[in-house]
Amino acid sequence: MAKEKTPITPAVRQLRSEKVAFTDHLYAYEEKGGTATSARELGVDEHSVIKTLIMEDERKNPLVVLMHGDRQVSTKELARLIGTKQVSPCSPDTAQKHTGYLVGGTSPFGTRRAMPVYMEEGIAALAKIYINGGKRGYLVSLDPAELVRVLKPVPVKVGI
Numbered sequence: 001m002a003k004e005k006t007p008i009t010p011a012v013r014q015l016r017s018e019k020v021a022f023t024d025h026l027y028a029y030e031e032k033g034g035t036a037t038s039a040r041e042l043g044v045d046e047h048s049v050i051k052t053l054i055m056e057d058e059r060k061n062p063l064v065v066l067m068h069g070d071r072q073v074s075t076k077e078l079a080r081l082i083g084t085k086q087v088s089p090c091s092p093d094t095a096q097k098h099t100g101y102l103v104g105g106t107s108p109f110g111t112r113r114a115m116p117v118y119m120e121e122g123i124a125a126l127a128k129i130y131i132n133g134g135k136r137g138y139l140v141s142l143d144p145a146e147l148v149r150v151l152k153p154v155p156v157k158v159g160i
Contacts, residue, residue: 002143005009005108005129006024006133006136006139007026007046007133007134007135009101009107009110009134009135009138010107010110010111010112010134011057011102011107011108011109011110011132011133011134011140012110012133012134012140013110014109014110014150015109015140015142015150016112018146018149018150019127020028020141020142020146020150021143021146022133022140022141022146023140023141023142024133024138024140025038025130025138025139025140025141026137026155027041027042027137027138027139028070028137029136029137030039031104034051034069035049035051035069035070035088036069038069038130039069039140041128042139043131044068045122046068046080046130047068047069047070047071047126047128048068048069048129048131049068049069049129049131049139050064050066050067050069050123050129050131051066051067051068051069052064052088052104052106052107052108052131052132053065053066053067053073053096053149054064054090054094054095054098054099054106055073055075055078055087055088055089055090056087056088056090056094057082057084057085057086057087058078058084058085058086059084061116062094062098062113063082063087063115063116063117063118064108064111064115064116064117064118064153065078065117065118065119065120065158066108066117066118066120066123066124066131066147066153067120067158067159068121068122068123068159070158071120071159072159072160073159074159075087075088075089075156076155077157077158078118078156078158081099081156081158082118082154082156088120097112098110098111098112098113098115098130099113101111101132101134102136104136105132105134105135105136105138106132106134106136106148107131107132107133107134108131108132108151109133109134109150109151110134112157116128116154117151117153118154118155118156118158119147119148119150119151119153119154119155120155120156120157120158121137121157121158122159123144123147124144124145124148124155125144126144127143128141128142129141129142129143129144129145129147130145132149
Protein backbone atom coordinates (compact mmCIF):
# COMPACT_ATOMS: atom_id res chain seq x y z
CA MET A 1 0.00 0.00 0.00
CA ALA A 2 1.36 3.42 -0.91
CA LYS A 3 2.14 5.76 1.97
CA GLU A 4 -0.44 8.54 2.22
CA LYS A 5 0.90 11.98 1.44
CA THR A 6 1.06 14.76 3.99
CA PRO A 7 -2.08 16.88 3.75
CA ILE A 8 -1.15 20.45 2.85
CA THR A 9 -3.14 22.49 5.36
CA PRO A 10 -2.66 26.02 6.69
CA ALA A 11 -1.19 24.35 9.82
CA VAL A 12 1.40 22.43 7.79
CA ARG A 13 2.27 25.60 5.86
CA GLN A 14 2.86 27.51 9.12
CA LEU A 15 4.91 24.68 10.66
CA ARG A 16 7.10 24.53 7.55
CA SER A 17 7.51 28.31 7.34
CA GLU A 18 8.53 28.38 11.03
CA LYS A 19 10.99 25.50 10.39
CA VAL A 20 9.34 23.23 12.95
CA ALA A 21 10.41 19.58 12.85
CA PHE A 22 7.26 17.44 12.92
CA THR A 23 6.10 13.96 12.00
CA ASP A 24 2.84 13.14 10.20
CA HIS A 25 0.33 10.72 11.72
CA LEU A 26 -2.70 9.82 9.60
CA TYR A 27 -5.40 7.64 11.16
CA ALA A 28 -8.99 6.57 10.56
CA TYR A 29 -11.08 9.48 11.84
CA GLU A 30 -14.22 8.62 13.83
CA GLU A 31 -17.00 11.18 14.25
CA LYS A 32 -17.07 12.25 17.93
CA GLY A 33 -14.15 9.88 18.65
CA GLY A 34 -11.95 12.64 20.03
CA THR A 35 -8.50 12.15 21.47
CA ALA A 36 -9.33 8.66 22.77
CA THR A 37 -9.69 7.45 19.17
CA SER A 38 -6.55 9.16 17.87
CA ALA A 39 -4.50 7.93 20.85
CA ARG A 40 -5.75 4.37 20.32
CA GLU A 41 -5.18 4.49 16.55
CA LEU A 42 -1.64 5.85 16.96
CA GLY A 43 -0.78 3.70 19.99
CA VAL A 44 0.14 6.65 22.22
CA ASP A 45 -0.90 7.90 25.66
CA GLU A 46 -4.01 10.09 25.44
CA HIS A 47 -2.35 12.54 27.87
CA SER A 48 0.17 13.44 25.13
CA VAL A 49 -2.57 14.03 22.52
CA ILE A 50 -3.42 17.72 22.77
CA LYS A 51 -6.93 19.03 22.09
CA THR A 52 -7.36 22.38 20.37
CA LEU A 53 -10.50 23.98 21.80
CA ILE A 54 -12.01 27.18 20.45
CA MET A 55 -13.83 29.12 23.13
CA GLU A 56 -15.14 32.64 23.59
CA ASP A 57 -15.64 35.08 26.42
CA GLU A 58 -18.93 36.83 27.25
CA ARG A 59 -18.15 39.50 24.64
CA LYS A 60 -17.81 36.76 21.97
CA ASN A 61 -14.03 37.30 21.71
CA PRO A 62 -12.53 33.96 20.57
CA LEU A 63 -9.59 32.22 22.20
CA VAL A 64 -7.73 28.94 21.81
CA VAL A 65 -7.26 26.52 24.71
CA LEU A 66 -4.79 23.64 24.43
CA MET A 67 -5.49 20.77 26.82
CA HIS A 68 -4.31 17.21 27.44
CA GLY A 69 -6.63 14.77 25.69
CA ASP A 70 -7.55 13.01 28.92
CA ARG A 71 -8.49 16.19 30.79
CA GLN A 72 -11.32 18.74 30.63
CA VAL A 73 -11.11 22.53 30.89
CA SER A 74 -12.52 24.30 33.91
CA THR A 75 -14.08 27.24 32.05
CA LYS A 76 -14.83 28.91 35.39
CA GLU A 77 -11.15 28.79 36.41
CA LEU A 78 -10.02 29.91 32.94
CA ALA A 79 -12.39 32.91 33.05
CA ARG A 80 -11.05 33.83 36.51
CA LEU A 81 -7.42 33.55 35.36
CA ILE A 82 -7.87 35.68 32.25
CA GLY A 83 -10.02 38.29 33.98
CA THR A 84 -13.31 37.76 32.20
CA LYS A 85 -16.78 36.93 33.51
CA GLN A 86 -17.35 33.82 31.45
CA VAL A 87 -15.69 31.46 28.96
CA SER A 88 -17.65 28.91 26.96
CA PRO A 89 -17.00 26.66 23.96
CA CYS A 90 -17.89 28.11 20.56
CA SER A 91 -20.46 26.37 18.42
CA PRO A 92 -18.91 24.24 15.65
CA ASP A 93 -19.92 26.84 13.01
CA THR A 94 -18.42 29.72 15.01
CA ALA A 95 -15.23 27.75 15.68
CA GLN A 96 -14.90 27.03 11.96
CA LYS A 97 -15.47 30.71 11.13
CA HIS A 98 -12.63 31.76 13.48
CA THR A 99 -10.16 29.03 12.55
CA GLY A 100 -10.97 27.94 9.01
CA TYR A 101 -10.99 24.32 10.23
CA LEU A 102 -13.80 21.80 10.64
CA VAL A 103 -14.37 20.68 14.24
CA GLY A 104 -12.41 17.46 14.65
CA GLY A 105 -9.67 18.91 12.44
CA THR A 106 -8.91 22.11 14.34
CA SER A 107 -5.23 23.00 14.66
CA PRO A 108 -3.86 25.91 16.70
CA PHE A 109 -1.46 26.52 13.78
CA GLY A 110 -2.50 28.40 10.67
CA THR A 111 -5.81 29.68 11.99
CA ARG A 112 -7.78 32.08 9.82
CA ARG A 113 -7.85 34.63 12.62
CA ALA A 114 -5.16 35.43 15.22
CA MET A 115 -6.46 34.58 18.70
CA PRO A 116 -4.90 34.43 22.15
CA VAL A 117 -3.67 30.91 22.98
CA TYR A 118 -3.85 29.44 26.48
CA MET A 119 -2.03 26.17 27.16
CA GLU A 120 -2.34 23.82 30.12
CA GLU A 121 1.08 24.20 31.75
CA GLY A 122 1.77 20.43 31.93
CA ILE A 123 1.91 20.22 28.13
CA ALA A 124 5.30 21.96 28.03
CA ALA A 125 6.80 19.22 30.26
CA LEU A 126 5.98 16.39 27.84
CA ALA A 127 8.74 14.87 25.71
CA LYS A 128 6.56 14.88 22.58
CA ILE A 129 3.03 16.01 21.81
CA TYR A 130 0.51 14.97 19.18
CA ILE A 131 -1.69 17.80 17.96
CA ASN A 132 -4.10 18.28 15.09
CA GLY A 133 -2.49 19.11 11.77
CA GLY A 134 -5.55 20.85 10.34
CA LYS A 135 -7.55 17.93 8.98
CA ARG A 136 -9.75 15.25 10.47
CA GLY A 137 -7.70 12.07 10.91
CA TYR A 138 -4.37 13.89 10.83
CA LEU A 139 -2.12 14.67 13.79
CA VAL A 140 1.45 15.93 13.85
CA SER A 141 3.93 15.11 16.58
CA LEU A 142 6.48 17.65 17.69
CA ASP A 143 8.50 18.92 20.63
CA PRO A 144 6.24 21.08 22.83
CA ALA A 145 9.04 23.67 22.99
CA GLU A 146 8.39 24.29 19.28
CA LEU A 147 4.69 24.90 19.96
CA VAL A 148 5.67 27.39 22.66
CA ARG A 149 8.16 29.10 20.33
CA VAL A 150 5.68 29.49 17.47
CA LEU A 151 2.39 30.17 19.27
CA LYS A 152 3.68 31.88 22.43
CA PRO A 153 0.79 30.50 24.51
CA VAL A 154 -0.06 31.76 27.98
CA PRO A 155 0.48 28.88 30.43
CA VAL A 156 -2.56 28.19 32.63
CA LYS A 157 -3.61 25.53 35.11
CA VAL A 158 -7.26 24.85 34.27
CA GLY A 159 -7.37 21.08 33.68
CA ILE A 160 -9.81 18.92 35.59
